Amino acid sequence: MKRFALAGNPNCGKTTLFNSLTGSSAYVGNWPGVTVEKKEGKYKKLKEPISIVDLPGIYSLSPYTAEEVISRNFIIDGKPDCVINVVDSTNLERNLYLTTQLLEIDVPVVIALNMMDAVRKSGDTINPILLEKEIGVPVVCISASKEEGLDELMIRAYEESQKKRTSSSVLMSSELKHLINDVELSFRGLKVDNPLFHAIKLVENDEIEVKTHPQLLGVVDEFKKYFKDETFGSDLEAIIADSRYKYITSKYTAAKTKKINEITKSFSTSDKIDRVLTNKWLGVPLFLLILFFIFHMTFSENLFFLGGLFANIPPSVEGTFFEGLFWTSSGINSPGVIFANLLGSTTTWLTEVVSGWLSSSPQWVAGLITNGMLGGIFAVLSFLPQILLLFLFFSILEDSGYMARVAFILDRLFRRFGLTGRSLMPMIMGFGCSIPAMINTRTLSNDNEKIATIRVIPFFSCGAKLPILTAVAGGIILQFGIGNADVITFSMYLLGMIVAIVSIILMRATIMRGPVAPFIMELPAYHLPQFKALMLHLWDKMKHFIKKAFTVILAFTIIIWVFSHFSFSWQYLDDVDIDKSILAGLGQLITPLFTPLGFGSQLTAFSWVFVVAAFSGLIAKENVISTFGVLGACVAGAIIDIGGDGGVGAVATMIQGTGITIPGLIAFIAFNLLTIPCFAAVATAKAELPKKKFGGTLAFWLVTSYAVSSMIYLIGSWWWTSFIFAGAIGVGISVIFIINKHRDKKERMAS
Ligand code: GDP
Ligand code: MG
DSSP states (O other): OOEEOOOOOTTTTHHOOOOOOOOOOOOOOOOOOOSSOOOOOOOOOOSSOEEEEEEOSSSSSSSOOHHHHHHHHHHHHSSOOOOOOOOEEEEEEHHHHHHHHHSSSSSSSSEEOHHHHHHHHHHHEHHHHHHHHSSOEEEEOOOOOTBSSSSHHHHHHHHHHHSOOOOOOOGGGGGHHHHHHHHHHHHHTEEEEEEEEHHHHHTTTTTHHHHGGGGGHHOOOOOOOOOOTTTTTTTTHHHHHHHHHHHIIIIGGGGEOOOOOHHHHHOHHHHHHHHHHTTTTHHHHHHHHHHHHHHHHHHHHGGGGGTTTTTTOOOTTTTTBTTTTTTTTTEOHHHHHHHHHHHHHHHHHHHHHHHGGGGGOOOHHHHIIIIIIIHHHHHHHHHHHHHHHHHHHHHHHHHHHHHHHHHHHHHHGGGGGTTTHHHHHHHHHHTOOOHHHHHHHHOOOHHHHHHHHHHHHHHHHHHHTHHHHHHHHHHHHHHOOOOOOHHHHHHHHHHHHHHHHHHHHHHHHHTOOOOOOOOOOOOOOOOOOHHHHHHHHHHHHHHHHHHHIIIHHHHHHHHHHHHHBTTTTTTTTGGGGGGGGGHHHHHHHHHGGGGGSSTTTTTSSSSSSHHHHHTTTTTTTTTTHHHHHHHHHHHHHHSOOOOOHHHHHHHHHHHOOOOOOOOHHHHHHHHHHHOOHHHHHHHHHHHHHHHHGHHHHHHHHHHHHHHHHHHHHHHOOTTTTHHHHHHHHHHHHHHHHHHHHHEEEEEEEOO
């Protein structure tokens, strides 16, 4: 089967084109480098099926990161039958830089001028016929997202794939022409494939090339002795880059005509938006505001702080289906809460129906099914609407191109402390799930930066941790009657981010000192997110979540139920007797360890439940709440149940049953947020980290979560302890500062 590869800069629309051609549902993101894995699919509209490969985005064929190496190797050694060079036409000059390098390989190339819809909209025009004449390979105008021009593109690519193409280079008009010809001849003598490409890379002093063909370096060195360029001296790499750009602007971009008033306007819409959103002073506050708005829309029970507008409702609606669903005496519900309420009443009803059926079966069967299985799963599932809504918002931010700006804004702020935008991008991905985020650290070229980033990725609260935040926040509100769900969840997300940033700064100042790599990022133009892509992403998330609920989480709730309903001598225990269970026995062994965190021995009853829940989170974070769901039903028997559905109800019951305080609960959230992540994330971290760094990473998670949570509990319970912590932190910072000064001095003297 013939194989076509999609190559191009990050964000030029390769994945969108891939999805349109193959009908696959690969996720479309706006991160430079979101395509980590090799994606392959089939195009079936031609005489024979064609295999299409989506490559990681690259700016040039001299790679720096592991991902870029994948792309280079595939194009050179994978022998694709045609390379479809996807070009973002709104950024023609920069994108054609890669094109000039692809042309140097003996492979059929077709250029897909993508985003032509956006070019048309801006009023510019590009003449593909003119461009095709200059470049010498087919040029086709397309719009991947609007699915325009795709048939023509594939027909022309197919035609090309049946011919042989010999390489050509725009450098043949430069002053290096003779050198390149000489080196190419030597490569031909060695019978190497693609001699022109390798010759140019060697002249460019490309790292990989120098390593693989050091024997030919002599020719280049000899040449350098007698050669001096006016501006670049004998820096051949700079001369080549410069020649490429000069060629592009003089020959290729003549095909583009700008709309007249566009030139006088000089600022594109994206630039205008960016003047506000990435403003030096407004950037960070606006980011926090946007984030808060998202949490407000997802969790608030007092939308836009309108208060109890409907408190005095006409008696005709009072007590109907609508009350409680859309509003309460405290305010109007946000969309997230409305969806959650709908689901909550459905699951409550289902549980009642099932327990009705089981009323004549043995008590333990009814207990296992309603309290164990249904209680556990529904406690987690009750947060699905809010998780999905939050993801919808995050996907919109990502697809529109805003998240790339966030990396840019924060880079500017934290670069001085050794934290760069490059590592911020995988971190922000961690809001979805730590696993792809950790894999994405392959885009980082510096080892220290990579290790530090992997360590803090779990602090960016992932979707599975959300139920913990929401359920505990809901429990606090229900039980103590204070706080707002949106404010509490937002603050916990912020806490995670702050701990991550502080941790990186600390690591970079102590054990991982070193230079900060420059961060060059293209800010992609703002795009209106595609509805289809958003829905596909949500659908994927939902499938994944439900599958997990009925496998890992279900299995674990059954385990928790069994261990909490049998004693060490395997006797069945009633709900109220769970304190005598195996689970309680095991939990009590380690409970004292958590006393400084506020959920240990000081609790008046069932002191082990929080510890057990936290441990169950090591398998999957959703288990924390499903465990509460199972145990809550038992604790409820010992107290007066105050109501509340699903996970929130379970936590409220736990609070009443154990007598835990608010600082203890906040510390509990913080501990779960910051401690060792779920099993799958730990395995990913192990695979991505250098061998020697894995143990340290586990220790780092344990120490950080323990320290931060105990600080929260202690300061929350006894405000004056803040002075002790402030003092200790002050001393710590001074010590680091002094040691680093000393080290710098020594280094300066040594050099
Ligand atoms: P990749 O990094 O090269 O895989 O790029 P993606 O396929 O992820 O696309 C990056 C962004 O460009 C996404 O927001 C797409 O919706 C958008 N995009 C892709 N193709 C087009 C197009 O033809 N027109 C417009 N206006 N936007 C597009
Ligand atoms: Mg992609």
